[in-house]
Amino acid sequence: MLLLAAIGTLLPITPVSAQALSGTDELALVFCTYVRDNDSNRLRSKLRAERLRMRDIYSSVRCNDSSLIQFALRHKSYDIGRYIASSVEPEDIQASGDYEWARQHQLLDNPIGQVLRARLTQ
Numbered sequence: 001m002l003l004l005a006a007i008g009t010l011l012p013i014t015p016v017s018a019q020a021l022s023g024t025d026e027l028a029l030v031f032c033t034y035v036r037d038n039d040s041n042r043l044r045s046k047l048r049a050e051r052l053r054m055r056d057i058y059s060s061v062r063c064n065d066s067s068l069i070q071f072a073l074r075h076k077s078y079d080i081g082r083y084i085a086s087s088v089e090p091e092d093i094q095a096s097g098d099y100e101w102a103r104q105h106q107l108l109d110n111p112i113g114q115v116l117r118a119r120l121t122q
Contacts, residue, residue: 032063038077054087081112
């Protein structure tokens with residue numbers, strides 16, 4: 001908590017709240033921060049270090065009550081959003097309602113939306 005407060009005073013960042021349905025909230029917060037910052041290299045490194053795959057954690061991590069794809073769309077984190085959308089099973093994308101949410105908010109005309117559309121129409 002102290003570390004986040006110290007970082008917040010140095011950099012103008014928006015706060016992120018993370019929820020993990022299983023595992024640690026701290027790890028979920030790290031994933032949410034990487035998504036917000038569009039830092040796919042650090043996300044991939046963290047996944048490797050924890051011996052996890054995106055498809056294994058996708059349904060259990062929420063960022064500000066959004067799925068990782070929705071959170072990436074909100075923050076225009078297109079690089080990491082494309083990575084997530086192409087790494088997750090189409091069934092998980094449908095179950096989370098990401099495609100419908102993006103369509104409803106008119107967010108399909110971007111790189112993430114293109115991947116979502118391609119994954120669900122195969």
